[in-house]
Amino acid sequence: MRHKLYTGSFAWIIQRVSGVLLALFLTLHLYFMKNINGPLGYQSIAGMMKNPLIKFGETILLMVAAAHTLNGIRIVLLEAGAPTRFQKPLFYLAALGIVVLSITGAYSLLGGRI
Amino acid sequence: MKGILTWLFQRIAGVILISGLAAHFTVMHFSGSGRLGGFSAELVSTPCFNAVFLASAIYHGFYGLWGIAVEYIQSKNLLKTVQALLFSISALLLTAWLAA
Amino acid sequence: MTHYFDTLIIGSGLAGLRAAGEAVKKGSVAVLTKLYPTRSHSGAAQGGIGAALGNEEPDSPEWHFYDTVKGGDFLGDQDAIEVMCEDAIRTIVELEHLGVPFSRTPEGKIAQRRFGGHTRDFGAAPVRRACYSADRTGHAILYALYEQCGHERVDFFPEFQALDIVMDGNRCLGALAVNIRTGEIHAFNAKATLVASGGYGRVFKTTSNAIASTGDCLGIAFNKGVPLEDMEFFQFHPTGLYGLGILITEGARGEGGMLINGKGERFMERYAPTIKDLAPRDMISRAIMTEIREGRGIGGRDYVHLDITGVDKKILNERLPEISAFCKIYMGIDPSEKPIPVLPTAHYAMGGIPTDIDGRVSRDETGEVVKGLYAAGECACVSAHGANRLGCNSLLDTVVFGRRAGMAMGEFIGSVGKSEIKRDAVDAVKENIEAVINSKGKEKAGEVRAEFQKLMMDKCSVFRNEKDLTTLIQELSSFKERLKDISIKDKGSAFNTELLEVIELGHLIALGEVIAASALQRKESRGAHAREDYPKRDDENWLKHTFAFKTDRGVEFKYKPVVVTRFKPEDRKY
């Protein structure tokens, strides 16, 4: 039997996984943007961006970034002195924020504009 | 005493990224006019903003990976190698972008 | 494996650690413990450590001296008591400087509270004498001493259980111990050996003592011909959590708690009109048992209530957090709202290995010493507590006499050469172990132990009489037979706790026999020893210490006069 999964460790796993994904994305993003004038060319990139699969990927990216950001704010607040009794409520708040951001973001990216 | 400032910068970089990302996203993706609230496309594309934003992002990301490496890699040699690799990639990315 | 040390200390409670801190100044020190040093039952001491600091109200070591003599029903050796009470203030200051986080007064001095039997002006009214760290005083001191010892390069051998103390004629050579983790026997050669292995409350069914408090070293020493002093005196703490025996500190009454019977009366007013619920423990335990016997338990049942609902909640949180937690966890009771069901619980052995005030073990009633063997703490009987120990004097005893033993050993090791434990001593211990492992008997250790503890509880606890004690002694001889008939399932060598429990049970039964025999021969009531058939104290015939010896004919007794210097025996009224 694995160790019981508490809110705090759940938040930590999200933070870890999203962090690694974002670092990976950041590296690729910077690499491709730098080589934009290279073999791929701006046009092909711009064309790629219209691909629904890429749009979907961007939505996921937004969700991951939102999760990392909001939970990051939670950790910063807690380490700055927010009392322990707030750690779970803060996580629920962050989770709510992630959901809201994801929905609005997805709507904006996949559909029209806000 | 080791790691105090690097740890602190991770938090500071995080906070910079939050505001930077907010500007980046709002201006680039959500606002058709290239202007939203206090952010403008001009601000977002100034070299200074870019440099700080980029440096923060690279620092935050790679320091995070560095920390994970410290925790999960038991072998001292492997850890050193991985850390050197992380450092090189981040330095390369940063210089390549700042040079432009 | 063989080790050589200047000083060997068996037990890592307060006495052992304090002695180690002292002995390490003069030579190498090994501390053996069958647990980990921080797991010692010293850490469970709650209420306080006594010293006439006078931080909260006027106090004097002389009053402390008097209270201790009177609390011990005049059986304590007054030279030892004087040493302890005079040294108390220095001891507390020393502990404070070592880092013990004592609770504080608003001015930042060490806070003190009332405790049973501690009075001002020779019995006039309760006095604040117990220095405390909330209700975790033992824990706070234990950690400070352990941490300092670690710092001082004392060699710790955790999870090493002593199996034998090796003697060569009248000289102690060291001890044999098993490394519990591997099952390997280690020989510890030492110029000086300190027994600081603590109490043996596990001879009784209901006890505040740890499961590890089995008095192993007393059993070993007794086997080796060392007498045991005053074993009939076993203190029952009046307020053990009903059914569990977990201690509720006297500090709870010191802070204003009171005992209530089934009729809602504060019955201690009848037994000790001056200091009521802060009377010495033996008196309160008897009072509770009397109330219950006469049908005034709560709802006619076998317990009374400790009511601390009147104590300010803030004080409860600050000064008694631990017991509040116990009550919530184990009884589902919030003591700030409901009274706590309590019953006397076997708590402290006044008797033990006889020593002088420097921890040297006596070989007989004349005070002849065993060379190189020392004892301190609950397992020893300097006789600072006489027939009944006052609350908060035990921690004081361990630290004061632990330090003195440490200093004495430090001096002694300069005067003798290295010792060398012979091979056959090791072989004998191995044979004993083999015998237990290979036994094909049909008894189970757990059952034998449970029956033994219940028997001791029924026949030899708060009240005693000749009929019960005689039956008890007869039945105990059958237990010695049953012990040999115990077989175990675990035949391995690594962490074989089943084997060690059988060995511990052997010591418990041996000690039970000594307790019963000692109780039977003392025909008077004094302190914790209450004989229904001899209800009066008899100074003419019994103002003397009992020395029990192991002989082929069974336990035999000799006597040693009580040292009376300052306070002549008087009526013990509160």
Place this chain on the structure above:
Amino acid sequence: MEQYILKIKRFDPEKDRKPRWEKFRIEMEFTDRVLDGFIKIKDAIDGSLTFRRSCAHGICGSCAVKINGKSGLACQTIIKDVPPGEIVIEPLPAFPVIKDLVVDIEPFFGKNREAMPYLINNEPPPELERLQSPEEQEKILQSITCIMCGCCASSCPSYWADKEYMGPSALLKAYRFIMDSRDRALEERMNSIAKPHGLWRCHSIYNCVEVCPKEIDITSHIAKLKRLAVKKKLSGFFKG
């Protein structure tokens, strides 16, 4: 009396190559402790069941095990507080198993020693006690209640991953002395904890707080140390 099933992870180093599960059916009172269950099994069913125990009321810290996936003291876990059904018992995670429920706790104690757990004050001592106001003591009040049972470390994901991480209890120990108004070794202690395998491996996961049998708010104590380290570093900068 009710029937309970204790499912215990067992390992005998002299017989087993890997741990195995064993189920024991025992009668227990509603108010019994899990430790009472162990003792019942050892006394009546299988004497070879091996576990540590001593005080049986949550002050010695011997009997920490994993109960239904949560690190805790067997003597402080009452049957009625455990969800009905099988009770799953394992040795503490993160420590090497010696036998059955006994783990090697030596490295854990070693890490506590890294934090220099003893009061350091080389100023000449006053004749009586060093004064300490109740407010000053308030700061260390929670931290002194630690019983070194190992529950915190054994449930910390950082501790699981990083074999060199000091762990929550060692950091708490450092806190206890750093915040003690009588201690004079702030610099050395800061050096002993502000290092890659020290303070910075705490990610405020709060598992230690969830399991601590003494209900110590360990994470917030560690967060205070982080803030103190930053403050000390920055003030060092401004002083030159």
